[in-house]
Amino acid sequence: MTPQPTPSQTVGPFYGYALPFAGGGDIAPAGHPDAITVRGRVYDGAGDPIPDALLEFWQPAPGGSRAGAPGSLRRDPVTGAVIGRTGLDFTGFGRVATDADGHYSIRTLPPGGAPYISVCVFARGLVHHLFTRVYLPELTDPATEPLLASLPPRRRATLLAVPEGGRVHRFDIRLQGDGVEEETVFLDFG
Amino acid sequence: MTPQTPLTQEIISAEIAQARQAYAKAVEGGEPRRDHPDRGYAPYRSSVLRHPEQPLVALDDPDAVELSGPVFGVTDVTALDADLTRQHLGEPLGERIMVTGRVLGRDGRPVRGQLVEVWQANASGRYAHQRDQHPAPLDPNFTGVGRCLTDDQGRYAFTTIKPGAYPWRNHDNAWRPAHIHFSLFGTAFAQRLVTQMYFPGDPLFDHDPIMQSVTDDAARSRLVAAYDHDLSTPEWSLGYRWDIVLSGPAATWIEEGR
Ligand SMILES: [Fe+3]
Numbered sequence: 001m002t003p004q005p006t007p008s009q010t011v012g013p014f015y016g017y018a019l020p021f022a023g024g025g026d027i028a029p030a031g032h033p034d035a036i037t038v039r040g041r042v043y044d045g046a047g048d049p050i051p052d053a054l055l056e057f058w059q060p061a062p063g064g065s066r067a068g069a070p071g072s073l074r075r076d077p078v079t080g081a082v083i084g085r086t087g088l089d090f091t092g093f094g095r096v097a098t099d100a101d102g103h104y105s106i107r108t109l110p111p112g113g114a115p116y117i118s119v120c121v122f123a124r125g126l127v128h129h130l131f132t133r134v135y136l137p138e139l140t141d142p143a144t145e146p147l148l149a150s151l152p153p154r155r156r157a158t159l160l161a162v163p164e165g166g167r168v169h170r171f172d173i174r175l176q177g178d179g180v181e182e183e184t185v186f187l188d189f190g
Numbered sequence: 191m192t193p194q195t196p197l198t199q200e201i202i203s204a205e206i207a208q209a210r211q212a213y214a215k216a217v218e219g220g221e222p223r224r225d226h227p228d229r230g231y232a233p234y235r236s237s238v239l240r241h242p243e244q245p246l247v248a249l250d251d252p253d254a255v256e257l258s259g260p261v262f263g264v265t266d267v268t269a270l271d272a273d274l275t276r277q278h279l280g281e282p283l284g285e286r287i288m289v290t291g292r293v294l295g296r297d298g299r300p301v302r303g304q305l306v307e308v309w310q311a312n313a314s315g316r317y318a319h320q321r322d323q324h325p326a327p328l329d330p331n332f333t334g335v336g337r338c339l340t341d342d343q344g345r346y347a348f349t350t351i352k353p354g355a356y357p358w359r360n361h362d363n364a365w366r367p368a369h370i371h372f373s374l375f376g377t378a379f380a381q382r383l384v385t386q387m388y389f390p391g392d393p394l395f396d397h398d399p400i401m402q403s404v405t406d407d408a409a410r411s412r413l414v415a416a417y418d419h420d421l422s423t424p425e426w427s428l429g430y431r432w433d434i435v436l437s438g439p440a441a442t443w444i445e446e447g448r
Binding site: 058155188 | 225226227228229231234236237238239240241242243244246247248249250251253254255256257258259260261262263264265266267268269270271277294296297298305307308309311317318319320321322333334335337371373379380382383384385386400401403404406408409410412413433434435436437438439
């Protein structure tokens with residue numbers, strides 16, 4: 001008999017001292033010249049920012065490798081404190097909590113072999129996480145990329161990062177449409 | 191200003207019963223069973239504005255980045271991380287327990303070498319979190335955060351104390367049953383799971399809209415650990431067993447590790 005899946009439950013409000021770790025958004029090695037910043041805000045269906053969302057990011061290395069590397073939460077073996085990544089290995093994984101204004105930001109390297117960074121969203125009030133993608137416009141043609149091309153323009157736009165200049169991209173996430181702004185497209189991998 | 195009618199447990203319990211009946215009827219009518227909760231589960235009031243109203247976009251792409259996932263290793267954890275009772279100078283208050291089980295994929299194969307994170311309230315039902323205002327004592331010897339990597343059989347094990355129930359503000363006199371939060375990674379990002387483990391026989395189950403958001407009875411029962419006397423250690427700790435099965439795309443079933 002195939003084992004039956006364990007149901008999801010909300011991350012709740014009190015994960016803040018448990019899941020985020022120092023340097024969680026610094027996926028790119030410090031000072032790397034190719035580093036890009038992705039930043040934005042997470043909103044609810046009233047258009048209010050969500051101050052207690054947790055975002056995780058996963059992406060291939062610039063060379064296209066999807067093997068990842070351990071050490072995202074590298075810890076001091078004596079004290080257990082997070083000492084951060086080595087600054088050499090690209091682990092491909094990031095985790096950040098939104099701040100009081102619903103803001104988040106990550107610094108990473110452009111993914112290789114795929115034009116997007118995968119995002120997993122957790123929040124108080126969200127009983128089952130959501131997946132979406134940050135498509136980087138400089139890496140993709142929305143008219144031919146299969147997922148983007150399959151979506152009506154308004155929906156498609158929610159997956160496209162907006163260049164703000166200086167290697168900074170804006171990517172807002174709306175868990176629910178607020179009547180003005182479009183709800184982010186969320187993905188189901190079956 | 192008209193005084194607001196208090197949102198009582200009675201009202202929430204009626205909504206819980208209604209959602210359960212609606213689900214049972216849907217299944218009778220041929221709808222598929224659901225392992226996971228419905229994101230728009232109104233008895234849990236915080237979900238109302240925090241769930242998408244548009245259907246998710248199904249993606250069947252063998253090249254999807256989400257079919258691979260982050261990896262973790264021995265530098266991501268330290269040996270003491272799995273024993274939540276030994277992270278401070280003194281012993282925490284409460285009932286010492288061991289919680290162990292296996293992490294499996296839907297194919298029944300063990301998830302090896304992946305990160306399991308837990309967090310929980312102390313024995314009094316208080317989190318070591320600034321925003322937790324519940325007037326129960328903090329325990330200077332208990333933070334309530336643990337991590338480990340699954341072994342070759344997919345096993346994890348934590349030593350901790352049994353967390354207390356705690357109040358929250360979903361409705362009047364709302365209490366969460368005792369639970370331990372779990373965060374799990376599989377071999378694919380699409381297998382990611384954050385959930386909560388409950389203790390058998392807790393009288394608060396029926397009152398709790400978070401647990402009841404899983405409207406399928408069989409699925410909900412899989413959130414409850416089993417007391418296992420063989421896991422209890424004489425004059426030391428009580429043992430609980432809880433196996434975890436990650437859902438995820440069928441494409442990852444054939445992928446054995448990395
Ligand atoms: Fe909790």
